[in-house]
Amino acid sequence: MFAPTLAPEARAAAELLVSLLPSTVPLTVAPLDPARGPGPEAAAVVSTFVGASSVELILVAETAVAESLAGAGGTPISLADALRPALEAAAVAFGPGVLDVAEIRPVGADLVGEGLTAFALLADGVPQAWFGVRNRTREATVPHQRDPRQRTDLRLLYDVEMTLTAEIGRTRLPVRQVLELIPGSVLELDRAAGSPADIMVNGRLIARGEVVVVDEDYGIRITEIISADQASA
Structure with missing residues (x-):
């Protein structure tokens, strides 16, 4: 069974996420129009947060960050690592807890269904990325915590230019x-x-x-x- 939707926290998470998303253009947060969502084959970076609330964070932003990553130079970086700082920022909206290691998979139907609050991230009114928060019941399993040494992955984004x-x-x-x-x-x-x-x-x-x-x-x-x-x- 899904928990009630945490709409205010989800909106706060989306605003925090946008602040660290390595996009070359400013993005604004708006409710998702299902007719303007990503295609089912679009790559989604998905991670589970376990704390006072247990939620799944779903981010589709490959197109929005492609130009930044192409110009970053240096060591190649995976989409999951590139978006990890933004997901960690979003998780702050849900209080203390642990963010699981992210996985990349086709978004499919992840941005629809019960227990989901979803947003489009817009540039000049056009969706460039999408973000969803799905509430989950508390699970007994402990999420895979990220090796603290891997937090240096943020350095791989240092050459990304922002406006x-x-x-x-x-x-x-x-x-x-x-x-x-x-x-x-x-x-x-x-x-x-x-x-x-x-x-x-x-x-x-x-x-x-x-x-x-x-x-x-x-x-x-x-x-x-x-x-x-x-x-x-």
Whole structure:
């Protein structure tokens, strides 16, 4: 029998997962539209988490990370190892516990059925990856714990390039005003002059800093590193 769906925890897990997914484009989390899911032969990386909750984490992201891994160079890395840091980040949403060694298999019907909460990971509204959390009853078997020495696998991703942007402020405008913009228009942002700029990696806030000039180019001097709790607040 399946346990009740843990929708809030599953959503939090998806947001944490996206923050460490080695995609070259920013991804956002949205509920899965079954009509826009992956094909049954798509490769899924699946791992079981056992703790206060027992859940199965299912991640289909081979296409989303293919460009990053192709440009990583160095030692070849398996899809399971490449996605392991993202799965470990997702598991934090379920509290203390142990994440089993991941396996790669065709996704088949893993992203449908009872006890599942599933999400699409979108870039410009188009699904690039998919993530599901399936609740399981507590099993007597102990998951295979990963050798602590294997945590250095994250180093294999060090050469993966991710999009970093600096944001000095935002504003909201109706479409009518956007269409009326012309050269010379001035937009008032939601931040006072001199306030620090937000530094985003793949759309995630990681730090704040002040704008500087470096050899006639703009730069950012880091003044504050943002914790995961602050970024989600």
